[in-house]
Amino acid sequence: MKKRHAALAALALVGILSGCGQAETQPADNTIAIAPVEKKANTAQVDMSVKYDFSGNNADANGIEIQRYEWNGSAWSKDDYGLYTVNSEKVGKSSGIIQFDPETDAVNAEYNINIQSDDFGGSMQFADSSKLSGLPTERLTSSVAMQEEPIDDLAVDVEIPLLVRTFRTDGTQILVAIDAFSDPGNSSALKYSSYAEAYTVKFVKNDHL
Secondary structure (H helix, E strand, C coil), rough: CCCHHHHHHHHHHHHHHHHHHCCCCCCCCCEEEEEEECCCCCCCCCCCCCEEEEEECCCCCEEEEEEEEECCCCCCCEEEEEEEEEEECCCCCEEEEEEECCCCCCCCEEEEEEEEEEECCEEEECCCHHHHHHCCCCEEEEEEEEECEEEEEEECCCEEEEEEEEEECCCCCCCCCHHHHCHHHHHHHHHCCCCCEEEEEEECCCCCC
């Protein structure tokens, strides 16, 4: 919040100086901005694509990490094979997209994870979970949540959720919210789910690259 308040104060100062004919260019924020762009469907039942724009804003970052989690009934557990990374010295000076696209129209389709930038190219990586693919599909329903508001002050090495998806096998639905990742104890969708997964993002500075 301090960074956000400082940025607002800087903008106010620019307005004052501009009125006096003394406007100056303010330094870069040095934090990452990430904003939701679209969901391809507005219903909870339909497995949907989720897309975000990001901008490095000259942050000291040289990598992007997407981490997949599974709900084990009481806590989120990291998928040991679910870390998807892009490494480039240009990450902090770049803008681009992070997109999750289902491989098929099946309710329990795996996601393709697409990270693209005109500055450093991109990467298409593929999630794979035997638990997800093994869910019975006859009465399977899903609910998907994403960040609804832009985040303009994400610090390097801070992890935030981008997507939470829950499943039920009895034909009923409980809508899930993105807060189910950070506050799972208050999520009925998690509590009564047959299976759930989440994806987070973290912009990182790796000194070993």
